[in-house]
Amino acid sequence: MRMQLFLGLGHVAMLLFNVWAWWDLFTQEPHWAAVFTSVIAANYAYYVGLMVRQKTIFNYTLKTDGATVEYYLHYPDFASSFFKGIAIFVMLVFGLVAVLTGSLLFLVGPVAMAFIAAIKLLNWENPVHHRQTAPWQLHEFVTVDHKRLMVIIHCDDITTGFAARFPSKALMDKYLAFLREVLPANVEYIEKTTNWHQG
DSSP: OOHHHHHHHHHHHHHHHHHHHHHHHHOOTTTTHHHHHHHHHHHHHHHHHIIITEEEEEEEEEEESSSSEEEEOOOOOHHHHHHHHHHHHHHHHHHHHHHTTGGGGGGGHHHHHHHHHHHHHHHHOOOOEEEEEEEOOOOOOEEETTTTTTEEEEETTSOOEEEOSSSSSSHHHHHHHHHHHHSSHHHHHHEOOOOOOOO
């Protein structure tokens, strides 16, 4: 939330500075002020929507010998096609400009870097990450964070562990009941607010 606030304040400061710097143009042709404000708002929406508020999808599997999680960033269903479309469009535009100008030197330098970026976009796939717990009997601590709806199980070092996030308190309680069945009886349960990040 703080990042979103600072990003918003930065965009407002940039807008105010440019209104001050281009005041003569904006008073003579007011439509440019609306265009510039729209560009700043769209840029802010892009950063907030795709970077600051990026969702991560977690899929947990609980077994008798341990747990696994796969997690990945959430993109809309059309993201892959959209990125491939952008890549094809960029390559066609630069290829067309090279043919129309009759100069293959046009394809050297920044255009070559744009081609490489377009090829990377053409092969884009959303990476899926996997983590697995140690066997249940090796765990000694469980940290329960009711505020963030997280349960972290630790072996012998409380600074490392396997974090599970839940959408509801009822599901978290079911997981805790399951842990009480499969973990050793001497496991210490610690209830505290944590600032845990999956690594």
